[in-house]
Amino acid sequence: MTLTGKAWTYGHNVDTDAIIPARYLNMSRPEDLAEHCMEDIDLRFADKVEPGDIIVGGDNFGCGSSREHAPLAIKGAGISCVIANSFARIFYRNAINIGLPILECPEAVAATEQGDQLTVDLTAGTIENERTGKTYHTSPLPDFIMEIVAAGGLVPYTRNWLEEKRSV
Amino acid sequence: MGHTLAEKIIGAHVVNEERKLAPREVEPGDLVEAAVDVVLANDITAPISLREFPKLGVDEVFDPERIVLVADHFAPNKDIKSAEQCAQMRRFAREKEIVNHFDVGQMGIEHVLLPEQGLVLPGDIVVGADSHTCTYGALGAFATGMGSTDIAVAMATGIVWLRVPETVRFVYTGELQPWVGGKDLILYTIGQIGVSGALYRAMEFAGPVIEQLSMANRLTMSNMAIEAGGKAGLITVDETTRTYVEAARERGQVERDYTIYAPDADAAYEQVIEIDVSQIEPQVAFPHLPENARPASEAGTVKLDQAVIGSCTNGRLEDLRVAAQVLKGKRVHPDVRCIILPGTQTVYLEALHEGLIETFIEAGAAVSTPTCGPCLGGHMGILAAGERAISTTNRNFVGRMGHPESEVYLSSPAVAAASAIAGIITPPQEVIE
Numbered sequence: 233m234t235l236t237g238k239a240w241t242y243g244h245n246v247d248t249d250a251i252i253p254a255r256y257l258n259m260s261r262p263e264d265l266a267e268h269c270m271e272d273i274d275l276r277f278a279d280k281v282e283p284g285d286i287i288v289g290g291d292n293f294g295c296g297s298s299r300e301h302a303p304l305a306i307k308g309a310g311i312s313c314v315i316a317n318s319f320a321r322i323f324y325r326n327a328i329n330i331g332l333p334i335l336e337c338p339e340a341v342a343a344t345e346q347g348d349q350l351t352v353d354l355t356a357g358t359i360e361n362e363r364t365g366k367t368y369h370t371s372p373l374p375d376f377i378m379e380i381v382a383a384g385g386l387v388p389y390t391r392n393w394l395e396e397k398r399s400v
Numbered sequence: 401m402g403h404t405l406a407e408k409i410i411g412a413h414v415v416n417e418e419r420k421l422a423p424r425e426v427e428p429g430d431l432v433e434a435a436v437d438v439v440l441a442n443d444i445t446a447p448i449s450l451r452e453f454p455k456l457g458v459d460e461v462f463d464p465e466r467i468v469l470v471a472d473h474f475a476p477n478k479d480i481k482s483a484e485q486c487a488q489m490r491r492f493a494r495e496k497e498i499v500n501h502f503d504v505g506q507m508g509i510e511h512v513l514l515p516e517q518g519l520v521l522p523g524d525i526v527v528g529a530d531s532h533t534c535t536y537g538a539l540g541a542f543a544t545g546m547g548s549t550d551i552a553v554a555m556a557t558g559i560v561w562l563r564v565p566e567t568v569r570f571v572y573t574g575e576l577q578p579w580v581g582g583k584d585l586i587l588y589t590i591g592q593i594g595v596s597g598a599l600y601r602a603m604e605f606a607g608p609v610i611e612q613l614s615m616a617n618r619l620t621m622s623n624m625a626i627e628a629g630g631k632a633g634l635i636t637v638d639e640t641t642r643t644y645v646e647a648a649r650e651r652g653q654v655e656r657d658y659t660i661y662a663p664d665a666d667a668a669y670e671q672v673i674e675i676d677v678s679q680i681e682p683q684v685a686f687p688h689l690p691e692n693a694r695p696a697s698e699a700g701t702v703k704l705d706q707a708v709i710g711s712c713t714n715g716r717l718e719d720l721r722v723a724a725q726v727l728k729g730k731r732v733h734p735d736v737r738c739i740i741l742p743g744t745q746t747v748y749l750e751a752l753h754e755g756l757i758e759t760f761i762e763a764g765a766a767v768s769t770p771t772c773g774p775c776l777g778g779h780m781g782i783l784a785a786g787e788r789a790i791s792t793t794n795r796n797f798v799g800r801m802g803h804p805e806s807e808v809y810l811s812s813p814a815v816a817a818a819s820a821i822a823g824i825i826t827p828p829q830e831v832i833e
Binding site for chain 2: 273297298303304322326330377386387390393394
């Protein structure tokens, strides 16, 4: 699976209040949340983001609250993938569960500038930066997590299991 | 090699491929599926869980008595959309016969309420669609925050997947200085290791200082494990825990048994960090990260517009007692709005009986019904552009309490109360003789 888009770069510790401020948690549809994604730290984002674009963050991306609204807002904004040095663990789970691809790759993060054109191959675990002409490699997701991703997220994964149980 | 507290509890809850309980020894890095004892959600996270739940193809929850739903974030309903979210949760609770649904009048801030009502017990695995679910680690439970989809699945199956975390043990020694408590210890600790210092790790808080801490102070420490990136913040059960849990069981009339686990003496910790508390002064974390901790005495002149005392971090009776001790017979500075939020109805009532509420009102503070409200910029005390608040809550991110150009300084109830009187950030000893 290949994803292509331009990079939106941010620093370390991008928290879930920055991704989607709590004042909008009286809503939960991705398209509603997307309108306010990143607005407290980057007013341009919601207006200028294009389908397929890629967010590139530093350490501990998605720290803070457990709100699934954060990856939903990012996905709703059309972001195809988030690359960071590391992710906060609840954000990591949420992204996997809702089918938002995420990759940990400090080398790619260090080399990426705002607006760079990136191409990500999820199966091969590679990130190509058009400007630098370099390709960066990430380690694959653990098998168990790949099973969840392959099923299309945690809900279909669990549904399959529950159906198998009933048919026994 | 022995096992840490987190490994012991997770190991005891592991299920096999048929998803039947099959306890075994687990090691850090293992990906396991585990049975959960309690599943929690609130009025802002439950709506997404309830949207996902029907997609699982089941009609019933795994156990209506093990699910807890609390309307605390934007309740009492702050606007029409919030009212719809609470209504949705209320309908689900009725339909699935979830007895532990706490609505306005019974509800409190979830992480003050659940331990108080004996709903979470030592040895439990608790998962909640709220990042501060880690609070219950103070009871010797493995408790961790997850997203709404994880919680929908846990509601349906009673099972979650977990990666067994490495454990970092924090050993606190020395003599606590006056006005220094759990909040100061955890802010200091996060200041030392940073907001990702315990990323994906379980934190174990131990040592003679922890053994002397009250349950309220312990709950405050575990509450903020997530602010260091921690998956859980655990404290071994002792006499203090047992006394608290037995009182809570009586209050909540919970009859469920529980198991006490302890870390092995030869447990394999990723790291052991020793902290001498003797030199730790009352702390303040500056904007915009909880790791920006420094002594309140070195805050400089930070002029305040608001002081918030309450939240899942510091909304317990003991916290209000400390605040009242500082505010008694004094007046809140005319430029400061001081807002006090008791954590639960029980805390509110006991504070009323003890005369604390009277002290607050006489000092010129506003006392609110329990709610998460201002902590996350929801309602009941939002900041305008350029305004500054000192707050006993747990996060001071950009825009956390309102306008993106406002600022939040985190502290203990003692520092917040003293600062409310002085109008600038002030250590308590400067206000109290």
